[in-house]
Amino acid sequence: xxxxxxxxxxGVSYGLLLFMLSSGLTLIFSMMGVLNFAHASFxxxxxxxxxxxxxxxxxxxxxxxxxxxxxxxxxxxERYGLRTVHKYGHIPELLFTFxxxxxxxxxxxxxxxxxxxxxxxxxxxxxxxxxxxxxxFPIYRGFIMLVAVAMLISIYLLLTKTRxxxxxxxxxxxxxxxxxxxxxxxxxxxxxxxxxCALAGLAGVVGGNAFVTxxxxxxxxxxxxxVVVVVGGMGSLAGAFVASLLIGILQTxxxxxxxxxxxxxxxxxxxxxxxxxxxALFSLTISQIAPVMPYFLLVLILIFRPRGLLGTRxx
Amino acid sequence: MKTNQIVNRSSASRWVTWSAFAVLLIxxxxxxxxxxxxxxxxxxxxxMIFGLSFNMLLGQGGMLSFGHAVYSGLGAFxxxxxxxxxxxxxxxIPVTLIPLVGGIAGMFFGVLFGYVTTKKSxxxxxxxxxxMVELVFASxxxxxxxxxxxxxxxxxxxxxxxxxxxxxGPQIEVYYLIAFWLFIxxxxxxxxxxxxxxxxxxxxxxxxxxxxxxxxxxxxxxxxTLILSAFFAGIAGGLSAINFEIVTAENVSxxxxxxxxxxxxxxxxGYFFGPLIGAVVGVFLTVMLSDFTKAWQLxxxxxxxxxxxxxxxxxxxxxxxxxxxxxxxxxxxxxxxxWKMILSGLLIFSGLVLxxxxxYQRSLGLDQGPEVTLFGxxxxxxxxxxxxxxxxxxxxGIGIFSVSxxxxxxxxxxxxxxxxxxxxxxYE
Numbered sequence: 001x002x003x004x005x006x007x008x009x010x011g012v013s014y015g016l017l018l019f020m021l022s023s024g025l026t027l028i029f030s031m032m033g034v035l036n037f038a039h040a041s042f043x044x045x046x047x048x049x050x051x052x053x054x055x056x057x058x059x060x061x062x063x064x065x066x067x068x069x070x071x072x073x074x075x076x077x078e079r080y081g082l083r084t085v086h087k088y089g090h091i092p093e094l095l096f097t098f099x100x101x102x103x104x105x106x107x108x109x110x111x112x113x114x115x116x117x118x119x120x121x122x123x124x125x126x127x128x129x130x131x132x133x134x135x136x137f138p139i140y141r142g143f144i145m146l147v148a149v150a151m152l153i154s155i156y157l158l159l160t161k162t163r164x165x166x167x168x169x170x171x172x173x174x175x176x177x178x179x180x181x182x183x184x185x186x187x188x189x190x191x192x193x194x195x196x197c198a199l200a201g202l203a204g205v206v207g208g209n210a211f212v213t214x215x216x217x218x219x220x221x222x223x224x225x226x227v228v229v230v231v232g233g234m235g236s237l238a239g240a241f242v243a244s245l246l247i248g249i250l251q252t253x254x255x256x257x258x259x260x261x262x263x264x265x266x267x268x269x270x271x272x273x274x275x276x277x278x279x280a281l282f283s284l285t286i287s288q289i290a291p292v293m294p295y296f297l298l299v300l301i302l303i304f305r306p307r308g309l310l311g312t313r314x315x
Numbered sequence: 316m317k318t319n320q321i322v323n324r325s326s327a328s329r330w331v332t333w334s335a336f337a338v339l340l341i342x343x344x345x346x347x348x349x350x351x352x353x354x355x356x357x358x359x360x361x362x363m364i365f366g367l368s369f370n371m372l373l374g375q376g377g378m379l380s381f382g383h384a385v386y387s388g389l390g391a392f393x394x395x396x397x398x399x400x401x402x403x404x405x406x407x408i409p410v411t412l413i414p415l416v417g418g419i420a421g422m423f424f425g426v427l428f429g430y431v432t433t434k435k436s437x438x439x440x441x442x443x444x445x446x447m448v449e450l451v452f453a454s455x456x457x458x459x460x461x462x463x464x465x466x467x468x469x470x471x472x473x474x475x476x477x478x479x480x481x482x483x484g485p486q487i488e489v490y491y492l493i494a495f496w497l498f499i500x501x502x503x504x505x506x507x508x509x510x511x512x513x514x515x516x517x518x519x520x521x522x523x524x525x526x527x528x529x530x531x532x533x534x535x536x537x538x539x540t541l542i543l544s545a546f547f548a549g550i551a552g553g554l555s556a557i558n559f560e561i562v563t564a565e566n567v568s569x570x571x572x573x574x575x576x577x578x579x580x581x582x583x584x585g586y587f588f589g590p591l592i593g594a595v596v597g598v599f600l601t602v603m604l605s606d607f608t609k610a611w612q613l614x615x616x617x618x619x620x621x622x623x624x625x626x627x628x629x630x631x632x633x634x635x636x637x638x639x640x641x642x643x644x645x646x647x648x649x650x651x652x653x654w655k656m657i658l659s660g661l662l663i664f665s666g667l668v669l670x671x672x673x674x675y676q677r678s679l680g681l682d683q684g685p686e687v688t689l690f691g692x693x694x695x696x697x698x699x700x701x702x703x704x705x706x707x708x709x710x711x712g713i714g715i716f717s718v719s720x721x722x723x724x725x726x727x728x729x730x731x732x733x734x735x736x737x738x739x740x741x742y743e
Binding site for chain 1: 373377379381431434435437438439441442443445446447449450453454457569573576577580610612613615616617619620623624625627671674675678
């Protein structure tokens with residue numbers, strides 16, 4: 001019981017962090033059709049900016065300023081890079097962001113070095129939030145959840161209740177009509193790209209000190225968030241939310257479980273040893289296959305529900 | 316992404332091209348015979364097959380795969396196990412045919428994984444291939460018996476009886492084995508572009524909707540192409556297993572897949588021979604440039620982005636466009652503005668290289684002193700003057716570029732339209 005609850009809470013907070021990343025990716029994809037391969041790189045830049053800013057001006061300034069800086073950077077990338085490539089189609093756009101992810105990792109190493117940099121959790125958020133039976137739950141994990149939920153609500157309100165949100169939604173389906181009404185659609189795209197990158201930057205600010213701030217951090221989350229977006233359904237924000245939580249919980253549980261197929265067989269009375277056929281397969285524990293699980297889920301979803309959990313279109 | 320192949324080329328000139336290719340492969344080790352060049356040539360040959368097979372997907376099918384190394388890597392693992400079995404004597408196969416083992420293994424996994432990946436096209440396909448390569452890479456660390464864990468699987472390629480004195484011990488014999496397979500695979504892949512399937516995959520790339528309307532199942536066309544491409548990728552993997560005598564999990568990684576994507580695109584995916592150029596450039600960049608500078612991956616990334624933005628045809632595209640200018644005698648017309656562009660490019664390039672090298676020296680190499688030697692001149696990366704020089708070079712380049720760019724574009728475009736009207740006249 002204790003184990004289940006704590007693991008569930010950890011899973012949800014990890015899932016919400018995944019959602020902060022995948023929401024920006026989904027927004028950019030559904031608006032512009034651009035799959036931003038460098039999305040996790042902006043997450044990394046957010047963490048590095050936050051580490052620098054919080055060392056000088058404190059964590060709360062960094063929480064606001066770092067995502068804004070990343071957003072500006074993203075807007076610049078859209079304006080001077082992506083827009084040039086846009087005329088060639090979606091695949092070259094994807095290639096451009098792929099190249100960008102290479103360059104960003106190298107530039108980060110160039111500026112901050114190859115080792116991880118110190119980025120501590122602020123003192124006011126350090127410590128246990130509550131104790132469940134015997135296990136404590138840290139405040140910072142609760143804070144991540146709070147930030148993610150606040151972000152989710154504000155995106156929702158922004159997209160449905162404000163004027164700019166309505167224009168963005170209209171530009172998604174009918175860019176020509178919106179342009180004919182006098183709105184600057186390329187600028188809307190620039191804002192969306194910058195906004196999506198800012199969300200990734202925000203995830204970097206809270207994720208950077210929950211985990212480690214190092215040049216490899218983009219690569220560790222990069223491919224998982226693509227899985228989230230495909231599993232949830234391409235371009236569906238709600239789908240990305242469900243898939244993030246699902247993968248977050250699935251992976252957190254899997255890492256903690258030490259059972260294998262041979263344990264199950266032992267329960268029904270079949271004992272396996274090294275010489276049994278397929279022993280390598282049967283002796284794998286769930287925690288050992290945890291890194292593979294998201295990708296396995298991806299394959300299953302593609303076979304049985306190709307449009308994703310909440311997706312509406314066959315891509 | 317159009318293929319600019321001239322279909323109705325006379326068969327005589329085709330014979331000349333292929334014979335020249337064969338001769339080049341045979342005499343290459345005679346021309347480049349210094350130290351490590353034989354090993355470089357072998358790597359280039361392997362990468363050429365790999366790049367061409369990758370381009371069957373991207374160039375001809377419009378399928379951007381982030382996981383092509385899965386097929387070459389798994390092919391390499393099966394090839395190396397086949398060699399180890401042959402050395403034990405439990406399985407009899409000559410080394411010459413080992414690449415075929417890799418090819419068949421690659422094809423098998425193409426059948427298996429391709430069924431899932433080719434369900435989608437476009438960007439979704441790319442994401443699924445990325446998931447697939449992560450799946451295979453993570454699994455490879457779970458089964459250390461087959462994949463050898465972190466250390467990989469190693470072998471000895473000198474097995475069995477010598478065949479007409481060929482033992483594959485010396486590197487030169489391995490080179491000729493690779494050259495032999497490269498020649499066969501290149502012909503086969505070129506022939507593929509002329510088969511009905513090769514034509515249909517172009518149609519599916521350009522307009523999947525119309526291809527469906529005339530009665531083709533686009534998913535099936537993509538699937539069949541992927542299986543064939545995986546076969547050739549597996550052959551490349553088998554050859555690399557023979558060449559290096561070791562295969563590690565890195566062979567099935569996203570890094571390896573990304574590398575073949577970078578090099579093929581730099582070479583030019585719109586042309587059949589593009590990946591051949593890409594392979595040469597790629598091996599030189601990874602092997603030679605990494606000796607000169609720590610920043611070689613940064614240069615590679617920037618170079619790739621520039622190609623994507625300004626020369627989507629790759630190096631092959633640049634070559635073809637300029638060759639056409641020369642062939643139609645337009646060089647005199649464009650040269651007055653072309654040299655300004657080249658000059659500005661060189662200025663920006665040298666300024667950028669200088670600042671990147673100095674930055675690297677500052678952040679990673681200060682313990683070896685602040686001096687950076689570039690173009691035969693020593694720059695102090697801590698002195699303001701060197702940074703001023705770098706900035707001035709960049710600014711001068713950008714200045715010339717922005718002033719002369721418009722003139723160059725108009726001169727270039729008018730030359731191109733003159734050539735096109737000349738070609739049209741020739742047809743009348």
